[in-house]
Amino acid sequence: MQQPQQKSVGKKEVTLTINGRKENLSILPWVSLLDLLRDHLDLTGTKKGCDHGQCGACTVLCDGKRILSCLTLAVMKNGSEITSIEGIAEVELHPIQQAFIDHDAFQCGYCTPGQICSAIGMLQEGKANSRAEVQELMSGNLCRCGANIGIIDAIMQVKDGGSYEQL
């Protein structure tokens, strides 16, 4: 395939607060938020799955909302607060992280950072009122190992503060 002729483009100055830490960055306009985290800041907890918005592995929280970092240009988020999996736990594990351990909510673990960020985003949105709604509102995160039942169990435990309906 013929490659398009590449033009010379300068870097942009961007300020992001990432996991509570302010970062002044100089980046090219086409760097995705995902590549910024992984390749520029060595925050490799956020995973690159499909890189096309189909799998949810790259989910992070941007100003508290869950988004896909692979389809987000980092320059678009100048001034925003980003939370990746590395910023979820404070002194102890986040309750969602603990619930994932309790419910064996992963096998290979590759989708897990995205699942956890997505679950936290979903609980903050407050729109999931039943198990079926949690399933629907977690459908943007694929698990190819098939740990989905454990994932939903873990989220239901946290959502309901400990009491949940086992399948």
Place this chain on the structure above:
Amino acid sequence: MNNFEYKKAQNVAESINLVAGRENTKFLAGGTNLVDLWKYNITNPDELVDVNHLDELLQIQTLPNGALRLGASVKNADTAYHPEVENRYPLLSKAILAGASPQIRNMASNGGNLLQRTRCYYFYDAEVPCNKRIPGSGCPAKDGHNRIHAILGTSEHCIAVFPSDMCVALAALDAVVNVAGPAGTRAIAFADFHRLPGDRPDLDNTLKPDELITSIDLPDNNFATHYSYLKLRDRHSYAFALVSVATALQLDGDTIVDARIALGGVAHKPWRSVAAENFLKGKEATTENFGKAADLILEGAKGFGNNDFKIKLAKKAIQRNCIMALNPDSQEPGAQPSA
């Protein structure tokens, strides 16, 4: 993937100035489709002009005539969960929430939803011919893998479908698209916004290259009681529609006073039939009458082999969705059929 420049202006007028007359400069909103197309080498912009931050595009407001105006840069999720949308246009809320995933709905803009490109496999594969991507190169879908393709309004040049859910509801609700460009502003009726492929499948819609969608107006109506959005797809959630149906009814007892039925996943634009809607006026709300309306909507439907099933599926989906519209609470989450 090519290099591109990134720019931001202070307002709509300045943003349009940055794009006017520059063929390869594109507006950037959520980026969920544009960035993906760029990664696949389907679109190669020289410059992107970010319009996410423009206050003029970030409002949802009721107009003096009762219409609800949805700003073009408002996110799909914020639109679907907005109290005025949930209360007055629940059909739109349901349709938006049936599309994409929660993460993508948090990113994607209202204007961008209207402008998303088809997910035809051949369009998305830069290595093969496609009349939408390279006019005159051919359409491999007609004789190829066409399970997801159109059954209505096709041409010999293109059988792609427009993939939006939100737009199926906007079509049913007679929305109006407000746009601004170097020559000023204009309002486009929703039915005139997207186009059929004809001999120019490269044109998805009637927006000019340097025009920007600024808002979408929903006329005041009475479709908040009997409505339903049904989406049938290859997996339970997070997949594009094989067939989707938006239905809105006004009833007097069991008699239909007004009806709107729009289909997604079957054509190059959301599909409506005035004849079918007129047929239903004054009729009883029965499966049989909805079936007759479905036959009118699907008049001329034609399959291409793998997608022949869509014709029968669409008829059943229309009937089922119209019955669900009588009792919207019966529906399962995620635009599924009622239990």
